[in-house]
Amino acid sequence: GTDYSGEIQELKDQLASLKSAVSGMKDYSGDIAELKKLAKEFEKELAGLGVNVEDMKKTLADHEARLKALESYKPALDIHGQADLLVLAGHSSDGNIGILHSGETIGQDRNTGFATGMTRNFSVLHQLELNFKSTNEGPKVAGTLVIGNVLSTLGSYGAYTPGSQLAVEGASDIYLQDLSVNYDASLVGQGFSAQVGRVHTKVGHYLFQRSEYTSEYFTNAARESGDYYFDGGILNFKFGKAGLKVFGGRDSARNSTNGTDLNPIGLGNGTVDQNLGVQLMFPIGEMGSVNLAYLWLDSNTRTNFGGTTGIVNRMNVYGGEIKLKFDKIKLYGAYSKSQLNENNSSRLDSDNAAWHAQATYDAGKFQLGAGFRRVEKNFLAPGEWGQFGTWQSPVNFEGFNVSASFAASSNVTIWGMGEFVKGVSNTAGFGNNVLTAGSDDKIDDYAVGADFKLNNMFDVNLKYEDTKFKFGAGTQPKQRWYTVGVGYNLGATSKLSFKYMFSDVDNAGRAGTTFNPGGLGGANSVFKGGLLATQLTVKF
Secondary structure, three states, X not given: OOOOHHHHHHHHHHHHHHHHHHHHOOOOHHHHHHHHHHHHHOHHHHHHOOOOHHHHHHHHHHHHHHHHHHHHOOOOEEEEEEEEEEEEEEEEEOOEOEEOOOOOEEOEOOOOOOEOOHHHOEEEXXXXXXXXXXXXXXXXXXXXXXXXXXHHHHOOOOOOOOOOEOOXXXXXXXXXXXXXXXXXXXXXXXXXXXXXXXXXXXXXOOOEOOOOOOOOOOOOHHHHOOOEEEEEEEEEEEEOOEEEEEEEEXXXXXXXXXOOEOOOOEEOOEEOOEEEEEEEEEEEXXXXXXXXXXXXXXXXXXXXXXXXXXXXXXXXXXXXXXXXXXOOEEEEEEEEEEEEEEOOEEEEOOXXXXXXXXXXXXXXXXXXXXXEEEEOOOOOOOOOOOEEOOEEOOOOEEEEEEEEEEEEEOOEEEEEEEEEEEEOOOOOOOOOOOOOXXXXXXXXXXXXXXXXXXXXXXXXXXXXXXEEEEOOOOOOOEEEEEEEEEEEEEEOOEEEEEEEEEXXXXXXXXXXXXXXXXXOOOOOOEEEEEEEEEEXXXXX
């Protein structure tokens, strides 16, 4: 008959190799299946050579079962994360220090405070984020542990510190960004999902969404998410396609080991200490959705706002958003109010609204947008609705905006935007207001940019920003920033980024936090200088 001795010897060799390596294997199921097939095919020949075929089949079946067990094994915790190295170097120009949109200064000597070069305004920051999630059945634990000196250097998430030097290194720190038990349950027959622990959420730009001031030099998902982190719970109920979210908890003293609060919310002379919120979301057929919310934000500090307002220790925020789409047309609308209270008694409920209407035409490669918004002088909701130059969380303005973008190719996008606003009231109010002469005060705000993807490894971003304050009386500040960014993908999970920003800001002798924080711009309130940011990110 046919001589199968060579194939049989090969089978024996493979089996011996399999036995010696099985304890470390997790992905050899295909090989074992092939061995079982060969054993069946050459069963008679193997038996003729004195091989106990049944024992061999049993051994192969045993190894197959062990490998399947190895492949299906899950560790108790799934751990992944991200490591960041951030190097910041600022420099002055023409004897002037520079400034960022946040009002933080660059190119300033740490010891003398005088204008200086990069070697004397140089910082190295590091951060390790460890994300973990249990893999068990039933209630699961998930969280993020952060180690490094970014929090102690850049400050709390959403920290606004105009007049301070950017990135003077702080001590290494450790904190739990989030840690929660997540499970499904039911209440009077209604199912819901729950998160309990250190949780995070946001509601809307003009309702409850955290501002951030670090993305122009540091890319970080948690800081840029807009979520507020608090110790408490979130319940999510589903009613068909509609959803109801109820959340609440403690908003203060979520401190790192060095005592930095994660993201405090200011209210008067204190902070918001407790929150309770209800958010209702439902669709409008297939064409859009509605988001409604009511929030109670309590402070343990009683602040005297003076005048007829008096003592305040609570702020109620309520309103909604609507999003609609008709073929290539997208519509957005928002309306919100913030009411100051002493417990349940209203103390300020006037000039405290914000509303925004926006339309966008999306033709694929080309997009065109236009809108109008108004934010009144006493609107104090802890939201995020942008800035005009160094004027953050602006109030007491109304005006139009336009935007356009064009994808010249799959690798090139050119974009631009402009907003043209004027003051509303000729009195200050309680918000961060710089337009105090009513409609005589105006702002023209522009930005243009281009994004290039050179190949799978390199991308380049260019941006120019120009903000002109046109006051009815006095001097006229001009603020400009030029930005160049380069990204280099080192691999699927790592990236090296460079960003250079130059500030050319002439606030024309204007004083105050917005125009000359700490008086650091000199008598003329001039800020000229640059910042080079280098970030290495590795995900695992």
